Amino acid sequence: MASSTGFSLNFSPLSTSLKHNQVPLHGISNVKLLSLPSLRIRPGPMRLRVSCAAKPETVDKVCSIVRKQLALPEDSSVTGESKFAALGADSLDTVEIVMGLEEEFGISVEEESAQSIVTVQDAADLIEKLVEKKDA
Numbered sequence: 001m002a003s004s005t006g007f008s009l010n011f012s013p014l015s016t017s018l019k020h021n022q023v024p025l026h027g028i029s030n031v032k033l034l035s036l037p038s039l040r041i042r043p044g045p046m047r048l049r050v051s052c053a054a055k056p057e058t059v060d061k062v063c064s065i066v067r068k069q070l071a072l073p074e075d076s077s078v079t080g081e082s083k084f085a086a087l088g089a090d091s092l093d094t095v096e097i098v099m100g101l102e103e104e105f106g107i108s109v110e111e112e113s114a115q116s117i118v119t120v121q122d123a124a125d126l127i128e129k130l131v132e133k134k135d136a
Contacts, residue, residue: 053080054124062124065104069097080121097123105131 053059063078070087072078078087084094098114101107101123107130117123 054128058128059124062120065100069100082120083118
């Protein structure tokens, strides 16, 4: 089973001296501009996000653990997009949530990875990656 993690690409506005189908390249020797005739570039920053979502059952299990750790009512709305901070979690709550996830899924989350978790979906994606790595 193949998996992938999310990443972001940020494009900044191009210099007004460039034509609409030219893109400046930095760090590539002997190439100053790349001409892309079919590329349409709009002024202003753009963002592209590609991610693979965790299985719905993993997200549901993470939602349940988050509800339990934060003592939220069972009918409270906790989804993959829910941010821990918006649910009222402080840094200690977040540590306890990560510990609960480690125990539930039999994984170990490194501190650096734990600090990158902002949403329930982030946690579920990380869990699936760690479980897959553990099973490999």
